[in-house]
Amino acid sequence: MDSKPNFGKFILYSYWRSSCSWRVRIVLNMKKIKYEQIHIHLLKEGGQQFTEEYTKLNPAQRVPLLVFEDLTTKKIHSIAESSAICEFLEETYPEETSLLSKDLVVRAKIRQIYNEIACNIQPIQNLCVLQVLEKDYKGDKTEWAHNWIKWGLEEVEQILVSSRGKFCVGDSVSFADVYLVPQLYNARRFKVDLSGFKNILEIEKNVSEIEEFKNAIPENQPDAEK
């Protein structure tokens, strides 16, 4: 990289139960980056992500959003989309617990697994899709989410057969694990029977012992609700 990073405090706009916000919290924790959370309630007041104030920050009206100042140029930057934020944090702080490998093919395998979740599972069971399905198509949103998560995790389980070690890809924690954990939380919310997913469950057990993952779970956030 040409630019040497000199960034001020990171502010994360997030919602406790947003799985995409959760991914970023894990990465910030793994990178030992101190950050401030500003909570955007996705349901209250018709969704605080739709306010004029927040729309100015993120025209896509979604969380997470990472905002920070470049202390050299004094410019304020904002990055949306969890995968863009995660890759940015990895590139900016590569020395602190890399979540990608140094091997080109292994990096690709990590990205394959996290995109499997980020593109083929999470978006289709995302809140906004479920709302439209229920309102405009009179569809059963629980059944819809259940099925897409189940089908997607079946794919992930198959990929893990050849990629896994202690974690999703070999024996090092990676972005693949960062994306898997929040998706399993959603799987349980929508009553997916995980008992057949042997690889996924073993990896989840190994990952769940890591303090930085524990601190990122929804129930441990200040805006968590009972």
Added chain:
Amino acid sequence: MDSKPNFGKFILYSYWRSSCSWRVRIVLNMKKIKYEQIHIHLLKEGGQQFTEEYTKLNPAQRVPLLVFEDLTTKKIHSIAESSAICEFLEETYPEETSLLSKDLVVRAKIRQIYNEIACNIQPIQNLCVLQVLEKDYKGDKTEWAHNWIKWGLEEVEQILVSSRGKFCVGDSVSFADVYLVPQLYNARRFKVDLSGFKNILEIEKNVSEIEEFKNAIPENQPDAEK
């Protein structure tokens, strides 16, 4: 990177009208990489991606899939998920037309835009989702796809206001443009009125003059149908 790449011929499993395959074709062209296409028809015979033979190669039963040999280790590798493939090609051949910037924040902006398309638009209008919507929920798939593409491109149009130059991010072609072009094709397929998207249309015009983009369009593929 530690590993110095020494890869054999690239084989791309693809389908002419798959927008995710299209992204990879553009990147291969931009990187001047010769490759062989093996065509997987997503509709014929109930979908050739579901055959036993292809499932062994890609348990996720999707295109694109990139297969190649590491000539040093003699191992055959396969990478699925278009974003994993695109990032792999960029990292493996950074010297030939970089599709990311060297600036950390600009790279993040490019990734924000391409993930906006890869996560918030394409998956929800993907063939398999439309099939389930129609079959199990009696939903109008054209209306569904139309609306999600329209809403998503409205977000992209807003983001481009501050990011664009000649292309999506400044004046260099990037992954953001690579992902935008196939999404616009799908927008037209599903009758989205693009006339209000001033930034998107201007960028599309600039991109469409690039030979490598022209060669990647569905109609120019050997498996294209009338």
